[in-house]
Amino acid sequence: MAQSDVLLKLKGVKTYFFTDEGTVHAVDGLDFQVRRGETLGIVGESGCGKSVTSMSILRLLGKTGKVIEGEIMFDGENLLDLSEEEMRKIRGNRISMIFQQPTTCLNPVFRIGEQIIEALQIHQGLSGEEANKRTIELLTLVGLPDPVRRMRSFPHEISGGQAQRVMIAMALACNPELLIADEPTTALDVTIQAQILDLMRELREKVNTAIILITHDLGVVAEMAENVMVMYAGKAVEYAPVHALFEAPKHPYTQGLIASTPVLGNVRDELETIPGQVPSLLNPPAGCRFASRCAHKMDQCTQEEPPLIKLEGDRLVRCWLY
Amino acid sequence: MTVSNSTSENLLEVRNLKKYFPIKGGLMRRTVAQVKALDGVSFSIKKGETLGLVGESGCGKTTTGRTVLRLIPPSGGEVLFEGQDVLKASSSRMRTLRRDMQIVFQDPYASLNPRIPVGQSIAEGLTIHNIGTPKERLDQVAQVLDRVGLNSGHMRRFPHEFSGGQRQRIGIARALVMQPKLIVCDEPVSALDVSIQAQVLNLLNDLQKDLGLTYLFIAHNLSVVEHISNRVGVMYLGRMVELASRDQLFRKPMHPYTKALMSAIPLPDPTIKRDRIILEGDVPSPVNPPSGCRFHPRCWLAQDICKHDDPIFEEKEPGHFVACHFAQG
Numbered sequence: 001m002a003q004s005d006v007l008l009k010l011k012g013v014k015t016y017f018f019t020d021e022g023t024v025h026a027v028d029g030l031d032f033q034v035r036r037g038e039t040l041g042i043v044g045e046s047g048c049g050k051s052v053t054s055m056s057i058l059r060l061l062g063k064t065g066k067v068i069e070g071e072i073m074f075d076g077e078n079l080l081d082l083s084e085e086e087m088r089k090i091r092g093n094r095i096s097m098i099f100q101q102p103t104t105c106l107n108p109v110f111r112i113g114e115q116i117i118e119a120l121q122i123h124q125g126l127s128g129e130e131a132n133k134r135t136i137e138l139l140t141l142v143g144l145p146d147p148v149r150r151m152r153s154f155p156h157e158i159s160g161g162q163a164q165r166v167m168i169a170m171a172l173a174c175n176p177e178l179l180i181a182d183e184p185t186t187a188l189d190v191t192i193q194a195q196i197l198d199l200m201r202e203l204r205e206k207v208n209t210a211i212i213l214i215t216h217d218l219g220v221v222a223e224m225a226e227n228v229m230v231m232y233a234g235k236a237v238e239y240a241p242v243h244a245l246f247e248a249p250k251h252p253y254t255q256g257l258i259a260s261t262p263v264l265g266n267v268r269d270e271l272e273t274i275p276g277q278v279p280s281l282l283n284p285p286a287g288c289r290f291a292s293r294c295a296h297k298m299d300q301c302t303q304e305e306p307p308l309i310k311l312e313g314d315r316l317v318r319c320w321l322y
Numbered sequence: 323m324t325v326s327n328s329t330s331e332n333l334l335e336v337r338n339l340k341k342y343f344p345i346k347g348g349l350m351r352r353t354v355a356q357v358k359a360l361d362g363v364s365f366s367i368k369k370g371e372t373l374g375l376v377g378e379s380g381c382g383k384t385t386t387g388r389t390v391l392r393l394i395p396p397s398g399g400e401v402l403f404e405g406q407d408v409l410k411a412s413s414s415r416m417r418t419l420r421r422d423m424q425i426v427f428q429d430p431y432a433s434l435n436p437r438i439p440v441g442q443s444i445a446e447g448l449t450i451h452n453i454g455t456p457k458e459r460l461d462q463v464a465q466v467l468d469r470v471g472l473n474s475g476h477m478r479r480f481p482h483e484f485s486g487g488q489r490q491r492i493g494i495a496r497a498l499v500m501q502p503k504l505i506v507c508d509e510p511v512s513a514l515d516v517s518i519q520a521q522v523l524n525l526l527n528d529l530q531k532d533l534g535l536t537y538l539f540i541a542h543n544l545s546v547v548e549h550i551s552n553r554v555g556v557m558y559l560g561r562m563v564e565l566a567s568r569d570q571l572f573r574k575p576m577h578p579y580t581k582a583l584m585s586a587i588p589l590p591d592p593t594i595k596r597d598r599i600i601l602e603g604d605v606p607s608p609v610n611p612p613s614g615c616r617f618h619p620r621c622w623l624a625q626d627i628c629k630h631d632d633p634i635f636e637e638k639e640p641g642h643f644v645a646c647h648f649a650q651g
Contacts, residue, residue, distance in 0.1 A: 189378035194586035219588030260520035
C-alpha cells in the first residue's frame with residue numbers, strides 16, 4: 001500500500017502565546033501520532049494544552065499564538081509549511097472539527113442547511129442541487145428528525161443536542177480523514193450526551209474517519225478511545241492503550257486523576273485528591289511539571305525533566321519512577 | 323401527599339412547591355403563557371443530612387433551591403424551616419431566617435464582587451446583620467478562611483488572585499461565616515476540574531461532620547451526588563419523579579427516567595460493557611408539558627394510561643417514592 005498507515009504525526013511541537021504578561025508555554029514539546037481510522041483520546045484538566053494542540057494542528061491560533069518549533073505531518077505533508085490558502089483547502093475538508101458549544105459555532109443569521117451547503121460547494125464543487133441532496137443525506141445520517149424541514153431552521157430554533165448533530169453533519173460533509181472533537185459532549189445533558197456518543201461510534205464504523213477526542217471526562221475517554229494521551233501543563237505525561245491505562249495508570253498524575261473521580265456505583269468515604277494546583281505556564285517550573293503536587297517526588301524531579309520513557313505494551317510515561 | 327410523617331426531626335419540609343414564570347408577549351406585554359419550572363414538588367430534609375437533587379437542564383432543580391430560600395417568590399406551596407413557614411414569614415423574621423439558610427453558587431467567578439477584597443465579601447453578611455464589632459468580624463472571617471483551607475492572609479486579596487477551587491472555598495466561607503443550619507449548594511463543583519472538585523467535595527463532607535450542617539445539594543452529575551448524599555431526589559420537567567435513600571436509588575432505581583439517566587453516564591472503566599438505555603428526543607418544553615406522565619413521550623414502557631393519567635408520587639417501598647404507573651425495581 002502506498003499510503004502510510006500514519007495519518008498525523010506531531011514532532012516536538014511547541015505552541016507559545018505571546019501576551020502582555022509574558023510568554024505562555026501552552027504546549028511545550030509534544031510528540032504523538034494518529035493512525036488512519038484510530039480514535040485517540042486526549043485527556044487533561046483546564047489549561048493542560050489539549051485544546052491548543054487541536055488549534056495548532058488546524059493553525060487556528062489567532063494573533064498571539066504561534067507554533068514556534070516542531071513538525072505537524074499530515075499525510076506526509078508538514079501543515080506548518082503550507083500557505084494560508086492551501087491550509088484553507090484542508091480545514092473542514094480533510095481535517096474537520098467539532099467544538100464544545102455547538103450553538104455558538106453555527107452562524108446565527110443563516111439557516112442550518114445553507115451552512116452545510118456552503119461547505120459542500122466550496123470544498124467539493126457540488127452544484128446547488130447536488131449539495132442540497134447531500135445535505136439532506138447528511139442530516140438524516142446524524143439522526144436529525146425531519147431533515148428537509150429542519151434545514152430551513154435557524155440555529156436558535158433547535159436544541160443543543162440537535163445543534164451538535166448539525167455540527168457533526170457539517171464536519172462529516174466532505175468525508176474528512178481526521179475529525180478533531182474538542183469536548184463534543186461537555187455542554188450537553190447526559191441523556192443527550194449518550195445519544196451523541198452513540199452517533200459518533202456508529203459513524204466511525206461507517207466512514208472510517210480517524211478521531212482525536214479531546215475531553216476532561218475520563219468516562220467518555222474510556223468509552224470511546226482506543227489509545228489515550230494524558231496531558232499536564234503543556235506536556236504529554238502518559239500514553240497508553242485505553243484498557244492498559246485504566247487498568248494500571250503509571251504516571252502519578254494519571255493515578256491521581258482517576259482516583260479523584262467519583263464513580264457511579266462505587267462510593268468511597270473520601271475521594272483522593274491531588275494537592276495544590278497546576279503551575280503557571282508563564283514560568284513553568286524546571287524539572288517535572290507535576291513535581292510540586294506529586295507524592296513520589298524525588299530530588300531528581302525538580303532538577304531534570306524526565307523524558308518519555310518506553311514501557312511494555314506500547315506505553316510511554318514521563319516520570320523518573322520508571 | 324406526605325413525604326415524611328415525623329416533622330420533628332425535619333429541618334426543612336417542602337410541600338407541593340410551585341413556580342411558574344410568566345412569558346410576556348404582544349404590545350401590552352401581557353402574560354401569554356407560563357413556564358412551569360416547578361410544578362408541585364415535595365420533599366423533606368432531616369437535620370445533618372444531605373439531600374441530593376439531580377436532573378438535566380431545565381428540570382427545575384435550581385429553581386427549587388432558590389424558591390426554598392425565597393430568593394424568588396414561589397407561585398404556590400409551603401416551605402417549612404424548623405416548622406415555620408418561610409414563605410409567609412415577615413421581613414424581619416426573614417432576616418433572621420436568612421442567617422440560618424445560606425447558598426453556595428455554581429460559578430465562583432461570577433458570585434464574588436471583583437472589586438472588593440474577599441475578606442470584605444465574606445464579612446458582608448455579618449455587617450448586614452450587625453453581628454459583632456468590626457474586630458470580632460475580622461476574627462470570624464479569619465476563622466472561616468482557616469476552616470476552608472485558606473488563611474487569614476488571603477483576606478485582603480481580590481477574587482482574581484485566586485484559582486477556581488480557591489474561589490469556591492471563599493464562596494463556602496461566605497456561607498459558613500453566618501453559622502447557618504442549612505446550606506443550599508447549587509452545582510458547587512460543576513465548574514471545577516476533577517482533582518479540585520474532589521478537594522471541595524471532601525471539604526463539604528468534613529464541614530458537615532464537624533458542624534452538623536444540613537445540605538440541599540443540587541447537581542447534574544450523578545456520580546458526584548451519589549458520593550455526597552444520604553438521600554437523592556430525581557427531577558424531570560418541574561416534577562420530582564423519584565426520591566429514595568442513596569443506596570435504594572442507585573442500587574434499585576424504579577423510575578424509567580432514573581434508569582436511563584444512570585445508564586447514560588460513561589464510566590471510567592473500558593472493560594465494562596453495558597446495555598445502555600438511549601432516550602430518544604429532547605426534554606419537552608416546560609411551557610407545554612406533555613399530558614399525563616411528563617416522561618411518557620420518551621419512555622419505552624409507556625402505555626395508554628401514561629398519556630392520560632398523571633402518576634401519583636407515592637411510596638412504593640419504605641422510604642422509596644416514585645411517580646410512575648409501571649415503576650419496578
